[in-house]
Amino acid sequence: MKKFLITTMAAAFAAVSFASSLLAEEKTTLVVGIGFQDANNLDPHQSPSVVDKALFNWMFNGLVRIKPGQANPEFIEPDLAQSWASNADGTEWTFNLREGVQCHHGYGELTSDDIVYSINRAADPDRSGFAGSFKALKSIEALDKYTVRVSLKNPIPSLLGLLSNYHGGNIVCKKAAEEMGEDFNKKPVGTGPFMFEEYQSQQLVRLKANDDYFRGKPKIREIVYRYIPSDASRDLAFASGEVDMIFGKQDSKWIERTAKVPGAVVAVMEPAELSTLYLNVTVKPLDDIRVRKAIAHAIDRAGLVKLKGKAANREAKSIVPIGYLGFSEDVPLLPYDPDKARKLLTEAGYPDGITIKTIHTTLPIMATTMEVVQAQLRESGINLEIEPVEHATFHSKIREDLSPVVHYAAARFPVADVYLTNFFHSRSTVNTPTAITNFSHCSAADAEIDAARAEPDVNKQKALWQTAQEKIMADVCGIPMIEALQVWAYKDNLDLGYELKGNLNLAPTLTEASHFKN
Amino acid sequence: MYSYIIRRLLLSVVTLLAVLTLVFFLVRIVPGDPAQVILGDHATQQAIEALRNRLGLNQPLYQQYWDFVSNALVGDWGVSMVKGTPVFDEIVRVLPLTIELTVVALAIGIVVGVPLGTWAAVRRNRLADYAIRVVSLLGLSFPAFVSAILLLLIFSIQLAWFPVISFAGTGLGNHFRSLVLPALSLGLIMAAYVTRVTRSSMLEALGQDYVRTAKAKGVPASEIIWRHTLRNALIPIVTVVGLFLGVQIGNSVLTEIVFNRPGLGKLIIGALSQRDYTMLQGLMVVYTFIVVIVNIITDLTYGLIDPRVKYE
Numbered sequence: 001m002k003k004f005l006i007t008t009m010a011a012a013f014a015a016v017s018f019a020s021s022l023l024a025e026e027k028t029t030l031v032v033g034i035g036f037q038d039a040n041n042l043d044p045h046q047s048p049s050v051v052d053k054a055l056f057n058w059m060f061n062g063l064v065r066i067k068p069g070q071a072n073p074e075f076i077e078p079d080l081a082q083s084w085a086s087n088a089d090g091t092e093w094t095f096n097l098r099e100g101v102q103c104h105h106g107y108g109e110l111t112s113d114d115i116v117y118s119i120n121r122a123a124d125p126d127r128s129g130f131a132g133s134f135k136a137l138k139s140i141e142a143l144d145k146y147t148v149r150v151s152l153k154n155p156i157p158s159l160l161g162l163l164s165n166y167h168g169g170n171i172v173c174k175k176a177a178e179e180m181g182e183d184f185n186k187k188p189v190g191t192g193p194f195m196f197e198e199y200q201s202q203q204l205v206r207l208k209a210n211d212d213y214f215r216g217k218p219k220i221r222e223i224v225y226r227y228i229p230s231d232a233s234r235d236l237a238f239a240s241g242e243v244d245m246i247f248g249k250q251d252s253k254w255i256e257r258t259a260k261v262p263g264a265v266v267a268v269m270e271p272a273e274l275s276t277l278y279l280n281v282t283v284k285p286l287d288d289i290r291v292r293k294a295i296a297h298a299i300d301r302a303g304l305v306k307l308k309g310k311a312a313n314r315e316a317k318s319i320v321p322i323g324y325l326g327f328s329e330d331v332p333l334l335p336y337d338p339d340k341a342r343k344l345l346t347e348a349g350y351p352d353g354i355t356i357k358t359i360h361t362t363l364p365i366m367a368t369t370m371e372v373v374q375a376q377l378r379e380s381g382i383n384l385e386i387e388p389v390e391h392a393t394f395h396s397k398i399r400e401d402l403s404p405v406v407h408y409a410a411a412r413f414p415v416a417d418v419y420l421t422n423f424f425h426s427r428s429t430v431n432t433p434t435a436i437t438n439f440s441h442c443s444a445a446d447a448e449i450d451a452a453r454a455e456p457d458v459n460k461q462k463a464l465w466q467t468a469q470e471k472i473m474a475d476v477c478g479i480p481m482i483e484a485l486q487v488w489a490y491k492d493n494l495d496l497g498y499e500l501k502g503n504l505n506l507a508p509t510l511t512e513a514s515h516f517k518n
Numbered sequence: 519m520y521s522y523i524i525r526r527l528l529l530s531v532v533t534l535l536a537v538l539t540l541v542f543f544l545v546r547i548v549p550g551d552p553a554q555v556i557l558g559d560h561a562t563q564q565a566i567e568a569l570r571n572r573l574g575l576n577q578p579l580y581q582q583y584w585d586f587v588s589n590a591l592v593g594d595w596g597v598s599m600v601k602g603t604p605v606f607d608e609i610v611r612v613l614p615l616t617i618e619l620t621v622v623a624l625a626i627g628i629v630v631g632v633p634l635g636t637w638a639a640v641r642r643n644r645l646a647d648y649a650i651r652v653v654s655l656l657g658l659s660f661p662a663f664v665s666a667i668l669l670l671l672i673f674s675i676q677l678a679w680f681p682v683i684s685f686a687g688t689g690l691g692n693h694f695r696s697l698v699l700p701a702l703s704l705g706l707i708m709a710a711y712v713t714r715v716t717r718s719s720m721l722e723a724l725g726q727d728y729v730r731t732a733k734a735k736g737v738p739a740s741e742i743i744w745r746h747t748l749r750n751a752l753i754p755i756v757t758v759v760g761l762f763l764g765v766q767i768g769n770s771v772l773t774e775i776v777f778n779r780p781g782l783g784k785l786i787i788g789a790l791s792q793r794d795y796t797m798l799q800g801l802m803v804v805y806t807f808i809v810v811i812v813n814i815i816t817d818l819t820y821g822l823i824d825p826r827v828k829y830e
Contacts, residue, residue, distance in 0.1 A: 037787060037792075038788045039601075040555075040600070047557075047558065049558050125564045125565045126568045126572075129558065132564075200780070201780075202780055202784045202788055226683065226778070228683060233670070233683060233775075233776050233777065236670050236675060237683045240675055242681055243683070392551075392554075393550045396550045396554055432563070433564075434562065434563060434564075
């Protein structure tokens with residue numbers, strides 16, 4: 001009996017120590033929870049969606065990259081290219097590639113052929129959603145195995161930005177992309193620290209560490225990227241420890257609540273999405289500038305920030321988001337003044353106020369903003385009728401020019417040109433063959449926007465962007481309201497390996513140095 | 519009976535064709551464009567048009583309809599517009615999970631609901647009856663997503679017995695651990711329905727003459743209840759269960775989202791928000807087919823319960 005007891009105890013002890021050794025084993029798998037149903041499209045040249053961008057960021061490199069943790073092109077540093085040079089007017093650029101960079105899954109060394117292929121692919125509207133950004137590209141050629149030359153039709157504000165690890169600048173491996181054709185999105189192949197392993201639709205994407213990564217072996221060995229659309233479930237999974245990092249909400253209450261989860265770090269980071277109210281200047285009564293000004297005076301930015309919470313929201317200052325290259329605070333931003341608003345309406349011949357219509361998404365984060373705006377406008381005698389529609393319907397209807405007032409929130413590549421061109425250049429007017437997202441039919445600053453894009457002198461360029469912003473705001477094509485920053489939360493045992501201030505790809509970057517502290 | 523089944527199945531082909539047509543046009547009437555959704559808000563009109571061409575969305579509607587129906591009839595449901603994978607494969611991959619969830623929930627509903635309902639009927643207007651009625655009413659009034667979150671809070675966060683997010687399909691142990699909470703969440707609502715129907719149906723049966731006769735003859739109470747009365751009370755219960763099964767598959771949408779469990783419900787929500795026309799069409803056919811089959815099974819069950827039911 002005694003012997004039996006001893007044996008049992010020894011066995012139990014062994015079992016316990018085995019179990020604890022398992023627990024003590026270094027944690028190398030990172031589980032991420034993202035608030036979306038499913039992947040949109042895993043081809044980096046096809047999808048601009050938040051849900052896919054994080055993965056692209058971890059799998060791909062650009063010729064250059066924005067330093068991890070930053071969201072501004074002033075932090076551009078070498079990535080696949082070691083060095084570069086341009087001619088005086090910035091129309092011809094030469095890039096010297098890093099040697100020995102390996103494509104994932106044994107697709108061989110990445111050379112200038114891959115760069116040429118990838119950039120041409122990103123510039124081709126048949127294969128890319130970002131072709132519009134490459135309009136100025138004249139040609140790209142391989143000078144030798146490790147040198148490429150990019151020629152432009154005209155200089156552009158940030159060629160390096162265009163070729164950074166963002167959207168069309170993500171470099172895909174030629175052999176893999178050609179071999180797979182349209183199936184490339186089922187097994188994307190790049191050169192980044194993590195490589196695609198598996199996709200289970202609506203469930204997860206699994207990435208494995210790329211041991212041949214040119215900056216060194218990643219310390220995190222596996223990333224499980226889980227699609228968890230229900231906010232409550234995602235938060236609970238984070239609280240229970242099943243998930244190490246989650247996509248958060250731009251809402252003070254969420255931030256406060258999540259910060260209380262034991263061992264949680266809440267990260268509020270750049271870039272901000274600018275919420276703007278675009279007014280169609282060609283339809284009644286909005287064609288009267290006094291009416292547009294009245295609406296602008298009726299919006300209380302401080303009130304909006306107060307309601308949405310200061311933690312992740314700030315007042316907008318211009319029709320270009322704060323911090324973008326070319327952004328200016330020195331613009332005629334109309335202050336909150338309900339009396340002035342009423343006076344302007346009376347002058348315009350609407351002493352009893354006006355009724356305007358908007359088609360709006362039911363997406364909660366945007367809908368709550370719009371409801372506050374509706375209440376604010378009512379104070380000034382402006383009755384805003386909201387027609388709520390589902391999100392995809394919203395996107396299609398506003399592009400058909402059916403909504404005279406459009407509330408749109410967006411972040412773009414942080415150079416004024418992109419925002420100005422997409423939202424305010426008459427070429428981008430919705431429901432035209434060259435449409436992008438000019439909902440207001442604005443044409444107040446076409447000349448300045450075009451001139452600035454081709455201006456090689458940085459100071460003159462900034463001055464042109466300044467004038468463009470002034471003119472657009474004087475014409476009240478759009479009313480900037482608030483800016484909402486990106487919110488993520490992760491467990492404090494995760495060391496990202498850099499200081500997180502932002503990421504254009506809207507999720508914390510994971511590098512070869514990111515690891516779990518044990 | 520076989521000719522009855524065959525006739526019902528043939529009729530269901532007509533139903534399916536009608537649903538197919540309706541769905542085909544409905545999804546296209548709804549504003550929103552798959553190409554726009556895929557390429558997002560940076561895309562130029564040119565890029566969107568190029569993608570529309572590739573997806574075949576620029577062909578005339580009758581051409582698209584003809585291609586769809588003629589392919590569907592030979593079993594080719596096309597490829598998902600968003601993912602590029604065959605619709606059939608995507609559905610077959612998750613269908614067993616939805617069926618599993620629904621069947622287990624159904625089992626919970628019957629195993630809990632029938633005895634409770636019977637007990638309440640037998641103890642009419644006594645404490646047990648009141649308690650069961652209140653609890654079942656509570657079950658009915660709780661929306662599925664609220665009870666789901668409550669279950670998660672108690673069993674996943676406080677007690678840490680089950681995972682928050684489902685790991686269905688990754689090993690047997692994980693699979694069953696992931697099934698418990700979603701099945702309970704759906705099953706308890708079903709149990710509430712079944713309890714109430716069983717109770718009222720049993721009350722009616724208990725008032726019949728043959729029950730009094732049996733009692734007078736000295737048949738034991740348990741035999742009267744379980745052998746005679748319950749069997750007579752079953753037809754309305756089966757009808758409700760059959761109808762509810764269709765609702766249940768709809769309810770599974772919410773359950774699958776809250777528990778992050780793969781299944782038809784999650785697939786359909788994703789397809790809707792992405793305007794994945796081909797996927798929606800395929801899913802609708804499957805849903806219709808399931809409802810048709812469940813109806814046939816319900817009808818056949820009547821014959822099993824009541825020998826007087828004849829299938830002409």
